[in-house]
Amino acid sequence: MLDHLNKLTYQVEELEQYSKYLTVLSKIEDISHQLQAALITQTSQPALSNFTDLILLYKSIQTSKCSRLLKFVEDTVIFWNNIIKSRIAREFEEVLKSMRWPVVTSTIQTPTPPNIGDIKKRMEIMFKQMLHLQLPYPFQNHNYQYLVFEKIVELPPLAYPMQLMLLPLRKRFRFHFYGNKQTNSLDKPEWYFTQVLTWIRDHEEFLDKNIQPLIKEQDSQLNVKVEFMRGLVQLVMEKILHDVPELLYDDHQISHMIDEALMFDKELRLTYSYPYDEPGCLHVLVNGDVFKKWLVIEKKFAVEKIDGMLSSPTAWLSQYKDIVDIEELKVPECAESFMTLLLTITDRYKPLPTPTSQLKFLKLQLELLEEFRVRVVQIMKGYTHSPVGEEFTAILNGVHYVIEVLREWSELVVKLMFQINYLHLGSFIENLNLSKLDYHIFLQFFLLFETTVFEDVIEKYESLKNEMIKNCVNYIAMDIQAHSQPYRKDRWLALPSQKELQTTLGLSASACDMFLVLKQHLAIMDQLLSKPLFNKLWQRLTGKLNKFFMDEVILSNHFNDGGATQLQFDMTRNLFPLFGEFTQKPENYFREVKEACILLTLKPGSAILLKEVLQNEGKAKDPNSKHTDIKQTLGEMGVHRLPPMTAGRILSLRADLNIS
Template sequence: MAAPSAEQQNGQSDESDLQSPISIKYEDSETESGEGALPDYVVELIEKEIGVDLKSLKKVSALLEKLTAENKLLEEQVLTVSSSVPLRVSAALSAAEESRVSLEGLLQRERVLSNTLIQHLQGAQPWADSLGRTLEQLDNTEKHMKYLQCLSRIEELSCRQDWVIDRTGFFNLFLSDDLISETSVSRVGLPPTTPLSLPVQIMLLPLSKRFRYHFTGNRQTNSLNKPEWFLTQVLMWMGNSSNFMEEKIQPILDRNGANVNAKVELCRGLLTLAQEKLALDAPRLLYDDSLFCHLVDEILQFERELRTTHSYPSTLPGVLHVLLEEVVLQKWLTVERKMAIEKVDAMLSAEGAWSSQYKDISDMDELKAPDCAETFMTLLLVITDRYRALPCPRAQLRFLALQRELVDDFRIRLTQVMKEESRNPLGSRYCAILNAANYISTVLGDWGDNVFFLQLQQSAVALGEEELLGPLGVTESGRLASLEGSLFEGLLGLLERLRGDMLGRLLEAVMRDVQKKAQPYCRDRWLSLPSQCDQATMSLSSLACPLMLCLRDHLLQLQQMLCLPLFQMGWQDLAERLDLFLYQNVILYNHFNEGGAAQLQFDMTRNLFPLFGHYCKRPENFFKHVKEACVILCLNVGSALLLRDVLRQQPSPTSALNELGVYRLAPCDVLILLNLRASWPGK
């Protein structure tokens, strides 16, 4: 058998190598990494190209050949580059040297040119300074020439301007004044009026100029907080021109058949100036209450003096229309409400709010109104005087609604104070509150019959002011239209209810005290009292003395603390209450013999009735139950028997009772009283 060839031996060796695990090679490489180990990127390349597959080891020879070829190519390139680099470097160095030499030459030329330029500028500077002075002189000369040309042009135009002014100036002034007047009049909502006559317009020109000079712009006389300055000036012009207009101008107008009042015409023209000024100033004062109030007061004073002192016709508008602008009017109402509430708070918290300033003067203190109530009604009266002159009924009705609101607010305050004082209804403060309610009710009742408020009532019905009148039916509207009702009816009803409630509480307190004092008198031994014939003279029962004294003291107290109308109502109501009390608790509660009936009649007719005789002529008319009961109890036996038979037999014994003077008691009540008599035959 032939020996194996070299290739076979190599193949066998390769196979033996292939059969050895690759991991052993890797381990060997790892152990030899410290000494000439392959770089990591070589190991990665081998793993990438060969991997762990034994069959892929056949690629090693191809990979080796490829890498050998690439290595050879790289070596050739390196040799080529290394041979050409020195030539390029030498060429670059020679080029840089040439550039340096050229740059030095350029720098040398630059230094030469710079020196030459500096020398040239130094030599040309005097020429430049001289040229600048020459140009400045030329500029000044040109300005002078233009100024002379402008003067020449102005002089040329001035002649034409003078001619134009002479021809049109007068009419321009008229047109401007008319436009301003019409604008201001339309702004303040004035009714249209006839234009001023031409002579009056001419006379107003200098006054109008003076007015606008002093009261417009930045003049010190144009002050928002001093409206009286321009208003007084207008009034002064009216007064100073009055005689001249009546004596000089009016005859001329009359001779020419002009149906014009010269004085009124001048006032109309001057009023236009005031209206224009007020229309501008009023909106600027809406945010300052004190200045706005001052403006309103001055306008009202001006209007009052205009109508009275200068006899300005009421058919012509004044300056009050300025206040009728919605914004101004609403501000006026707001300020009036605010000021009124503040004053009410101050007057109610004052020390002498519930005392009368006329308490020491009996003739002037019939109503005994406390200071707070009188001051409040004076406040309402002042508000009325302020809006009375307004030419618009709708605006007046808005102020009337404000007054009604203030009255209702004051009534609520009175009610609150009354509740605090209700624990002591006999105190002076409680009575003062009652007097205040009565005083306000009385004044409002008088206002309801006032011509001014009656006219407002007619206007309210005509305009259908639901805010003021409320939802009225046909009957209520008819009553107001026929002047049977009043705009204050609702308030009067509330005040009447308050007054009645307070007076009732007051009388209840009096009656509680009287009833307490009358308890011994109610339990008197009326069956065992001696007859009248057994007594020398009749005298007041000793048990009735506390009752009479208490009643007298309370009547005097009420007379001193209550006003006369309230006291009249009070003592009459007290008499009726006392009449029922005595009838029910003294008469019906007891039986009477002849002496007891006589004593009761004496106490009532000679002592009780005279207590009220100071206030009326026939006080017994307010004690009908007691008076008629005494008549029945004091009848002699025969008359009593006859009356009892009549009451039992006749179906209508009214005539028999009337003959005895009994009108209030019913027949059944009379029978009860007859049964209370102890002096019957057989008893």
């Protein structure tokens, strides 16, 4: 009994399906008859109402598994859509002509028709009617012009009335910029870019005044001006796609076309407020062979420019030597030109619509930075014999300038890369089909990559800069040491006593040559190096000199009280002041020398007591027993940097102390 009921239920359900199937067919047939009758009597409003019913019927069965029924309804929709469009389109085109559309140069001065009010009213009615002829999504991409871009970018179809409004401009565009016309020239892409911008400018007022109010009446969010620009931009995209196969064989022509496309896109978006999320001609340029060619050309031209920069006779001369404020960095011409070149490349790829294309240009910039560094190293090696000369220091200034600019860019690139925005990044990641875990890992990697994008190249330039500063410091230090032998060999034990020196105390004669060389080097390097570099140089030089005077002069000699006084005078009144121009407390950079002079010139009584404390410290069983006291004792005397052992050794160099 139950089986029999189930069988009957199934049969009833099956009959219901057949009934629904036949009902749909009946409705389609009924609507078709009504449409036919309306079109025969040339009553467009009932026809549009019937067509709307047909669309609603299609949407109601869109999820049905009856594929043949769906196909039949789709075909019926397309059939009647084409018929209604053709009927209305012809009349709409005539009305537009009467309204002086399109607005082109030849028609700007023509007189206004006497019945312009009636014509405008008719145009408004027809425009609203045609908005109802916009097909839903499944029908939208049958048009060839959308299929062309299918693999490049998704292009939502234009509103149907806008398609008709663009037809005369499309015909004009194809007439002038295709085929054997003088205006169709591969080396003059600016002609069609300019024409499109002119059309946008000329039609702006008509669209705002006559069409946009109609859209508002329909409670639609459609921006007619943007829709108009979308249609014209598609013409440009088609033209670029058409020309690219020929352009690929000529570097200069394709480079020129790319330049013009970038300027066109910029003007379109900045001057005419074309939305940044709308597809543009740059979508065509970042796909396939044309983008590969673009990268190759960009690198080729950039390398050629680098060659020209570095071979210029003024390559290492500062462009701003007469401008005091800017001259502080002493930027050589080639370094400034190179960073300007990189900035130009950045400006070119900033508007690119995909993250992958921007990242490839970023990679190109990193390659160019490495190329420039290698070239600079090769040039620098030719001047290593004179690291204090104009050429070597100019190269050092250039390297420092590149580093400083890259540090600024490291922050800007993060902002730039996120101008890719979350929408682009999200779709990019989505296309990778990442798992949830992989998604978070990718995001972390992406953020890390952005924040450290220039880290490796900055590290290489920093290494080069430090090596060059080291060469400068070593050269100056060696020159000073070469002139220091008489001073090192002074008989510090045999100098007159402190009392005798008080009236005649002055710079040691043996130190004059050495300090003069130091002063000359500092003056020259101050002139040749940028301020930040010079600060690094003199600070490193003080470290070298501090060690040199400690090891080669102080710890290598013995001193009577006169010798100690003379040494202190030479150091505190002559050596330290040489650096007083660059810092308020130059003695802080010669701590060990300063403290050694303090110990050598201590009054004998204090020196003996200190020596005893140091000796007792050495004999103490517990190494920590008096450590704090000794440090405190030395500190009270102004000795903070020298360790107790070195302090004791310096005291042992005094001839006036009996050191056991």
